Amino acid sequence: MSTTWAIAWREFRSYFVSPIGYVVLALFLLLTGYFYYSSLIEFVNRSLLFDQQAGMMSGDAPKMNINEWVIRPFFFNLSVITLFLVPMITMRLLCEEKKTGTIELLMTSPVTELQVTLGKFLAGFGLYGVMLLGTLPAMVISFVYSRPDLGPILTGYLGLILIAAACLALGTLVSSLTENQIVAGFASFALLLLLWLVHWAEDLTPGPTGSVLSYLSVVRHFEDMSKGVLDTRDVIFYLSLIVCGLFATMRALESGRWRS
Amino acid sequence: MIEVTHLTKAYGPTTAIGDLSFTAQRGEVLGFLGPNGAGKTTTMRILTGFLPPTSGTARVAGFDVVEDSLAVRRRIGYLPENVPLYPEMTVEGYLSYVAALKRLPRARRRQRSEEVVKQCGLEGVERTIVKKLSKGFRQRVGLAQALLHDPEVLIFDEPTVGLDPRQIIEVRQLIRSLAGTHTIVLSTHILPEVEQVCDRVVILSRGRVIAEDTPESLSQRLRGATSIRLRLRGANEADLEALRSVPGVRGLRVSGQRDGVVLVEVEGEPSAEIAEPLARAAVERGLGLRELAPYGMSLEDVFLQLTTGEEDGRGA
Numbered sequence: 001m002s003t004t005w006a007i008a009w010r011e012f013r014s015y016f017v018s019p020i021g022y023v024v025l026a027l028f029l030l031l032t033g034y035f036y037y038s039s040l041i042e043f044v045n046r047s048l049l050f051d052q053q054a055g056m057m058s059g060d061a062p063k064m065n066i067n068e069w070v071i072r073p074f075f076f077n078l079s080v081i082t083l084f085l086v087p088m089i090t091m092r093l094l095c096e097e098k099k100t101g102t103i104e105l106l107m108t109s110p111v112t113e114l115q116v117t118l119g120k121f122l123a124g125f126g127l128y129g130v131m132l133l134g135t136l137p138a139m140v141i142s143f144v145y146s147r148p149d150l151g152p153i154l155t156g157y158l159g160l161i162l163i164a165a166a167c168l169a170l171g172t173l174v175s176s177l178t179e180n181q182i183v184a185g186f187a188s189f190a191l192l193l194l195l196w197l198v199h200w201a202e203d204l205t206p207g208p209t210g211s212v213l214s215y216l217s218v219v220r221h222f223e224d225m226s227k228g229v230l231d232t233r234d235v236i237f238y239l240s241l242i243v244c245g246l247f248a249t250m251r252a253l254e255s256g257r258w259r260s
Numbered sequence: 261m262i263e264v265t266h267l268t269k270a271y272g273p274t275t276a277i278g279d280l281s282f283t284a285q286r287g288e289v290l291g292f293l294g295p296n297g298a299g300k301t302t303t304m305r306i307l308t309g310f311l312p313p314t315s316g317t318a319r320v321a322g323f324d325v326v327e328d329s330l331a332v333r334r335r336i337g338y339l340p341e342n343v344p345l346y347p348e349m350t351v352e353g354y355l356s357y358v359a360a361l362k363r364l365p366r367a368r369r370r371q372r373s374e375e376v377v378k379q380c381g382l383e384g385v386e387r388t389i390v391k392k393l394s395k396g397f398r399q400r401v402g403l404a405q406a407l408l409h410d411p412e413v414l415i416f417d418e419p420t421v422g423l424d425p426r427q428i429i430e431v432r433q434l435i436r437s438l439a440g441t442h443t444i445v446l447s448t449h450i451l452p453e454v455e456q457v458c459d460r461v462v463i464l465s466r467g468r469v470i471a472e473d474t475p476e477s478l479s480q481r482l483r484g485a486t487s488i489r490l491r492l493r494g495a496n497e498a499d500l501e502a503l504r505s506v507p508g509v510r511g512l513r514v515s516g517q518r519d520g521v522v523l524v525e526v527e528g529e530p531s532a533e534i535a536e537p538l539a540r541a542a543v544e545r546g547l548g549l550r551e552l553a554p555y556g557m558s559l560e561d562v563f564l565q566l567t568t569g570e571e572d573g574r575g576a
Contacts, residue, residue, distance in 0.1 A: 006360030010346070017348040105344035105405070108308040109361040110334040257312050257329060 003111055007119025011093065012126045021127060024088055028081060028131045035077040036070070036138040043069040066146040067153075067228075071139075075156040075226045078135065079219065082128075082164050083192050089127055090171025091185035093120040094253075098179035113253040117172065117246050124168045132160065152228030159225030162238035163218060167192050169245025176252040192218070261286045261413060261443040262307065267316035269302050269467075276302040277467035280316070284460075287440045291458030291475075292447035299467035300447035301341055304417050307445065308338045320413055334363070337406035341417040343398050344405070347391035351382055351401055354390060355408060362409035376404040381430060395422040403431065407438075414438065416446040420453060432457050488535055490524040493548030500524065506541050508534040521550060 015021030047064045054060060097103040106116060142148050167188075174188040199217035202210040214220060218241075221234040262284040269276045277299035284290040292300045305311040306318055309329040317324060323331040346354060355376070359369040377383060380400040385393060390401065399422055406414060419435065420428045435457050438444060448454060454461050455475045463471040463478075471478060492499070500522075504512045508528050516523040528534040535552060542549045 002366075003360055003363065006357055010349075010357050014346065014348055100344070100346075101340060101342035102344040102346060104305075104310055104338075104340045104342070105358070106361070108310050108333055108336070108338045108340075109358075110330055110363050111361055112330070257309065257326070 004115045004119045004122070007106075007111075007116060008122035008126065011120060011123030015089075015123070015127050020088065020092065024085055024127070025131055025134065028085055029134045031081050032074075032078060032135050032138065036074050036135075036141075039070045039073050040141075066142060066148045071142060071148055071153060071156065072226050074138065075160065076222075078160055079163055079222055079226075082160065082167060083196055083218075084189070085131070086124075086128075086164060086167040086171050086192065087185045087188040089124045090168055090175050090188055091181045092175070093124060093172050094176040094249075095179050095181045095184045099181075107253075107256065113250045116253055117176075117249045120175075121168060121172050121246060121249075124172065125165060128161075128164045128168065132157065132164075149228065152226065155225045155228050155230050158230070159222045159234075162225075162235065162242075163222055166218065166238045166241035166245065169242045169249070170195075173245045173249045173252065176249045261288075261321060262290075262445065263317075263319045264303075264307075265317050267303070267306065267318055268314045269299075269306060269311065270314045275467055277464075280464075280467070280469060282462050282469060282472055284443055284445060286443055288460060289435065289439045289444045289446065289458045291454040291461040292445065292464055293449065293451070293454050293461050294447075294464035295449060297466075298464040300464060301417055302467075303464075304338070304340075304415050304445065304447060307332075308336055308415055309333050335411050336413045336415055337409065337411040338414075339402045339406040339416045339419055341421075343402035345390045345398055345401060348389060350387050350389050351377075351393075351404075352386045354401065355404060358405045358408055364409045372408055372410065376407045379407060379434060380404040396424060396427045399423055400427075400431075403434070412443060414442050414444045416444065418448055419446055420448070420450065428453075487554065488526045488528065488538060489551070489553050490526060490538065490542070490549070491521055491551035492524060492542060493521050493550055495522045495524070495547050499542075499545050499547055502545055503538060503541055506534065506537045508537065521548075 015024075043064065043066065046069070050062055050064065054062075094103070097106060139153060170191055171184075171188040174191060175184045178184050178187070195216060195218045197217070199214040199220050201213040204210070205213070215237075221237045224231055224234060262282075264283070265281050267280040268278050280299070280303060282290075292303065294300055302311065306313050307320060307325060309325050309332050312326055317326075319325070320332045321335045323335075325332050346357075349357065352373070355373045356369060359373060364372060377386060380403050382397070382400055382404060385397060390398065393401065399419070403416075403419065406416065416435070420431050423431060432453065435444060435446065439459070446457070458475060461471075461473065461475050461478060462469055490503075500512060500514070503509070503524070503526070509526055510529050511527045513525055514522055515525050526534065526538060535554065539549060539552055
């Protein structure tokens with residue numbers, strides 16, 4: 001386990017000696033800040049409008065729900081940004097080692113492929129965790145000026161973590177297959193986008209094929225969670241993606257040692 | 261300690277190494293000598309479990325490199341041709357990372373790290389980031405990395421490449437000092453290195469072993485005869501014929517001529533003493549004897565003869 005941590009910690013730190021860590025973090029915060037701000041302003045304006053209308057008609061203003069108007073769209077936007085940023089996080093993980101030759105050190109050390117895979121995955125996951133921490137001020141603002149429900153916020157974060165972990169696992173897999181970072185980045189982006197939009201196939205191919213494809217959609221399983229509904233089916237879907245991605249990465253690393 | 265039998269590695273249709281067999285005893289320094297592309301790196305990568313062989317077996321410390329890869333990897337220190345460094349890390353940080361990878365017990369990490377820093381002459385640069393180090397220092401960090409967990413078997417792929425002459429001598433001394441307690445396999449294309457450092461040498465060419473012996477007997481075997489170089493003033497064809505008829509002389513050839521001074525290379529029968537009779541004959545015929553020097557065939561000549569002979573298809 002300590003070996004896994006050593007690999008993860010070295011990789012995590014290397015994000016912050018290259019521009020990647022800072023660029024990804026800064027852009028993520030810029031985008032999330034903008035999304036939060038715009039939906040919050042929209043929410044405030046509408047509330048004022050309803051209040052004025054209610055005042056003129058001397059009735060009660062309709063209740064506006066911050067969860068529904070601000071927080072749920074915010075989580076949804078976060079999930080989309082995650083899709084775009086994960087390839088940037090994962091593209092270097094194993095590519096870089098292959099390109100610079102340090103993979104030779106890693107693979108000739110008494111380290112198992114599982115430890116390498118987990119270490120790399122955890123490093124990317126750690127960076128995503130730091131990114132998510134950057135969204136907490138938005139939640140603090142919501143709680144200071146309003147009374148949102150805590151439940152959907154917690155399930156929303158859980159959903160984001162699961163989505164990100166699944167995407168990171170797949171990105172790590174792609175990174176293990178090539179030594180070119182651009183190829184790794186774009187290929188993982190394409191793969192993730194396909195998994196994101198695969199539910200469109202439901203309308204095109206009705207019947208069992210369509211529903212299977214729809215089930216594979218990464219974003220479908222997030223919808224309930226962003227509303228505060230925690231369904232074990234969704235959790236299991238993400239966990240199985242994570243396990244599949246990491247297992248395939250492990251096998252890809254191992255395959256270098258297989259007799260040809 | 262290392263047993264390689266009928267090892268073959270093919271990349272598609274091209275054979276990198278074919279039917280390679282050799283052994284290295286405990287405590288021995290074994291040198292791989294060969295031109296670029298001879299299969300030195302491929303062989304080392306197989307020994308370290310980085311690449312699988314296509315067929316044949318390799319055992320390190322009694323463990324098969326394919327079946328017991330992890331056990332082999334625990335017992336080897338490997339310096340690849342491209343030193344595996346992370347440019348953004350400090351030497352200290354890098355060594356502590358490698359210590360974790362090599363499963364060095366936490367309590368011993370600091371002590372071992374200090375030891376290898378001293379051994380490899382890295383004092384004073386522990387806190388420097390690798391990117392800022394010169395090629396020579398990087399090479400030494402690579403060596404330090406290989407020695408860190410004090411493995412029984414050390415595998416060095418061109419350990420002195422990129423070093424300046426003084427550093428080369430230091431690294432060779434370091435390798436010699438490790439011999440005896442460690443089994444070392446190193447590759448090189450620098451011939452004096454083999455003569456100075458290795459107990460035994462395996463000459464590879466095109467993925468095959470074309471000679472395996474001690475450096476001394478290798479050059480002796482090919483030298484076979486003693487050779488003498490003469491510089492003679494005023495020698496004509498008749499004089500050369502006379503020298504050729506000196507007992508013990510097997511052959512004679514003129515290799516150069518300048519200002520009336522002829523450079524002659526004389527090859528004698530094995531173990532025949534020809535220097536004195538030659539000098540006497542030259543003086544008797546009234547030739548100006550400017551120089552008389554024995555010259556042995558260096559390992560370099562042996563190497564060239566072996567590897568080029570192979571390419572001509574004649575073998576050696």
